[in-house]
Amino acid sequence: MADPINDSMPTRISADCPDDIRHTLYTAWGHDLDELKKILNANPNDFTKALSIANAQDPKTRETPLHAAIRACGLAEKTEDGVNKEEDGVVEEAREIIQELFDSGAIWNALDNNNETPGCVALRLGRKTLYDRCVQAGIQAELLFDVLGYEELGSGSEDGEEEAATGAKDDGNAMDVEDEAPQLVTVKADETGMAFGEEANEKTVTSDEYLKSELTYDDGKLVDSDLNGVMMAWETDIMKRSVAALLPDAPTGKRILNIGFGMGIVDGMFAELKPSRHHIIEAHPAVLEHVAKPDSKFGPNWEKSGPEEGAYKIHAGKWQEVVPKLLEQGEVYDAIYFDTFGEDYSQLHMFFTEYLLGLMDEEGRFSFFNGLGADRRICYDVYFNVVKVQGEQAGFDISWEEIDVDMSALAEAGKGEWEGVRRRYWTLDKYQLPVFTFMG
Numbered sequence: 543m544a545d546p547i548n549d550s551m552p553t554r555i556s557a558d559c560p561d562d563i564r565h566t567l568y569t570a571w572g573h574d575l576d577e578l579k580k581i582l583n584a585n586p587n588d589f590t591k592a593l594s595i596a597n598a599q600d601p602k603t604r605e606t607p608l609h610a611a612i613r614a615c616g617l618a619e620k621t622e623d624g625v626n627k628e629e630d631g632v633v634e635e636a637r638e639i640i641q642e643l644f645d646s647g648a649i650w651n652a653l654d655n656n657n658e659t660p661g662c663v664a665l666r667l668g669r670k671t672l673y674d675r676c677v678q679a680g681i682q683a684e685l686l687f688d689v690l691g692y693e694e695l696g697s698g699s700e701d702g703e704e705e706a707a708t709g710a711k712d713d714g715n716a717m718d719v720e721d722e723a724p725q726l727v728t729v730k731a732d733e734t735g736m737a738f739g740e741e742a743n744e745k746t747v748t749s750d751e752y753l754k755s756e757l758t759y760d761d762g763k764l765v766d767s768d769l770n771g772v773m774m775a776w777e778t779d780i781m782k783r784s785v786a787a788l789l790p791d792a793p794t795g796k797r798i799l800n801i802g803f804g805m806g807i808v809d810g811m812f813a814e815l816k817p818s819r820h821h822i823i824e825a826h827p828a829v830l831e832h833v834a835k836p837d838s839k840f841g842p843n844w845e846k847s848g849p850e851e852g853a854y855k856i857h858a859g860k861w862q863e864v865v866p867k868l869l870e871q872g873e874v875y876d877a878i879y880f881d882t883f884g885e886d887y888s889q890l891h892m893f894f895t896e897y898l899l900g901l902m903d904e905e906g907r908f909s910f911f912n913g914l915g916a917d918r919r920i921c922y923d924v925y926f927n928v929v930k931v932q933g934e935q936a937g938f939d940i941s942w943e944e945i946d947v948d949m950s951a952l953a954e955a956g957k958g959e960w961e962g963v964r965r966r967y968w969t970l971d972k973y974q975l976p977v978f979t980f981m982g
């Protein structure tokens with residue numbers, strides 16, 4: 543078991559921390575708002591200076607002022623029925639400090655040497671108000687990144703991610719901290735690609751690399767040549783609940799589009815509903831080869847078994863290439879499911895903003911595998927809200943169903959379901975299942 547985290551000040555602010563950084567960290571830890579404002583405003587015409595101070599990091603522990611201000615609150619007391627009691631004065635003091643820091647450009651998701659963001663510290667200590675403030679900052683930052691472009695700010699270079707694994711920067715410069723912050727990439731891509739903690743030296747999986755990689759189907763999972771879990775049988779219940787949410791009361795004769803075949807779990811469930819159209823888009827040659835095998839449930843015989851020619855079909859290629867053709871052909875679906883691998887959130891976002899409108903029947907429903915940031919609770923909460931905002935902006939109502947995930951075989955990396963899988967891309971006991979419908 544990992545050592546319990548020592549939250550004491552001498553452990554967190556190291557003996558060899560440079561004086562200026564130490565002073566900032568002590569100030570944040572002591573919740574001294576006047577002094578913090580003084581430090582941050584010492585060079586009123588130099589915003590980058592304030593930015594650099596707000597993101598200062600102890601070179602050894604990587605403590606930032608946000609971590610320090612939150613950690614200083616200590617563990618929340620519990621009420622008699624075990625609920626965290628946290629609305630005490632110290633939280634209000636810390637809230638003011640973190641507000642000041644966020645106003646000066648503090649980065650919400652910088653990691654310390656315990657692999658914790660400031661929000662992770664707040665969550666662990668039971669400081670919900672502070673956790674919620676960090677989530678809020680995360681939502682604002684991610685929405686801003688989206689406007690400014692993921693390429694520049696959001697998806698991180700491999701170099702940046704390698705750096706994240708190597709420890710602290712020497713100068714505490716804010717932009718360097720930005721490079722080190724864990725990046726929110728999504729849709730299983732991120733589940734294999736973010737620079738988080740023990741996995742910080744993991745290589746990001748890109749769509750191009752993934753589509754060229756060798757795949758192995760074995761009992762209960764599909765993995766790529768780096769042993770990243772592309773699809774795993776433990777997700778079956780999520781697939782089942784997604785089908786039920788997309789097609790309540792299991793109607794037959796519906797028009798269905800599924801993007802990403804994987805192990806064919808969701809398609810097997812869709813097929814049982816005897817749809818009038820069942821289209822699958824799949825890009826990976828090895829998956830297509832697997833599907834085309836004579837004993838495959840979705841091989842040529844399945845395609846021939848549709849009510850009319852073309853009604854049951856695997857469309858080979860990336861959805862980015864296939865979907866525009868389906869639109870041109872006037873295809874419309876009652877239920878659409880999206881579950882790809884190796885792609886970041888920008889692709890899912892593009893799908894629901896640019897294509898869903900034309901593909902979905904006005905009474906139709908859309909869902910996707912919601913693994914957005916699922917290896918870290920705060921990222922999951924941030925992305926839950928980002929999707930809410932952007933889904934609505936794109937013209938959809940979104941309902942969410944919270945589903946319990948049985949974590950008994952998923953709790954530890956390399957063990958249980960994760961045996962033979964490089965990275966534990968799911969860590970949460972609740973799944974948020976989204977269903978998009980047209981606003982109205």
Ligand SMILES: C[S@@+](CC[C@H](N)C(=O)[O-])C[C@H]1O[C@@H](n2cnc3c(N)ncnc32)[C@H](O)[C@@H]1O
Binds near residue numbers: 772
């Ligand atoms: C997580 S699996 C899907 C699992 C599926 N929901 C199931 O129930 O088994 C993701 C699938 O998406 C495919 N994929 C990845 N990128 C794609 C793209 N751009 N277009 C189409 N398919 C893609 C992968 O090859 C893989 O088969």
